[in-house]
Amino acid sequence: MTTTVSIIGGSGYGGGELIRLLLGHPNVDIKQVTSRSRVGEYVYQTHPNLRKRTQLKFSDPSQLEPVDVLFLAQPHGQAQQHIEDYAKLAPKIIDLAADFRLRDADFYEQWYGEKHAAPQWLSKFVYGLPELHRAEISKASYISGVGCNATASNLALLPLVKADLLDTSSPIFIEIKVGSSEGGAEGNSGSLHAERANVIRTFSAFGHRHTAEVIQEMGVSNVSLTMTAVDLVRGVLATAHAKVKPGVATKDLWKAYRAVANENPFVRVVKEQRGIYRVPEPKILAGSNYADLGFELDESNGHIVAMCAIDNLMKGASGTAVQCLNLMMGWEETLELEFMGLHPI
């Protein structure tokens, strides 16, 4: 028996990636995909890679019917306005946006500059990164999305935090290079080809909202994220600079990274001694749900450079959402997510 799902807000890049994954999912039947601006249009007219795979048309959100699982892929701020209505339509909800990622309403207001519209719902959601909350997700009814930059940052730091190797009295600086699809499908003057092509542009030196997810999930307070747009469509590379505790050696780091990779099917350690791909690189992860982690330690001063590469639309959004679906439904965690990427690309 298949599980019925619908997607609210399916015209964006995250929604399109979600539809692509769910169309191939053996246990899922997509009932409706909504878009206010494209009601009645074929979904493949917006997401051309889905041509010949679906004859679904975009529905009006007001015509939504009850389903087993509801995915919310709307712009930030919408889900918290309508969550009570959505909860009447489905017993399980996975939200890809930022509405329910933070546990504390004051913390949300601090980072998003506005009061949360449904603060009573924050505690009902589990932060949707399986590498951090696998057991909770498998029992949850409501799962939040993850920020793509936050995911790259959190996974870059995870082995160090989990093994308690970080010197948290020192600041953590995370430099993040991001592709253009992170900006969404709506576009603005900065997305014009003339302005975006060949770019290396730092658009947020500090204070990016995804920083809140790193503080919350890693339990570190002295952390700063700097965002730089680069000439990629898909991909995030997080490069974290931090200090390890005195005495921590490369062998200790290997042990910590190996443990995290062994526990998580989509985490790989990339620290090669020969060849071209010696460190994590988002280029070969396009379309895959893998997160590649790497590190280098200067043992003379404890300075560690911790890296994580992901596809922002997959591990940083829709891939992780489907991974959460698999967990919450008790299915194999990797179902429909085993694509290993392309090389060369």
Added chain:
Amino acid sequence: MSTIVCPECEAQVELADGTEAGEIIVCSDCGVDLEVTSIEPAVVQLAPMEQEDWGE
């Protein structure tokens, strides 16, 4: 077949039957070259590897 511990990453690496002293093997986890310096007992040490520098 004997097992050694990689001096770089502490992975368990198996020495194939017939491995000889002086042979270079590769750690399956971290990819470093390891020189087998002894068979009985099995001992390895890091072998020098070519570094890459694209900055010049």
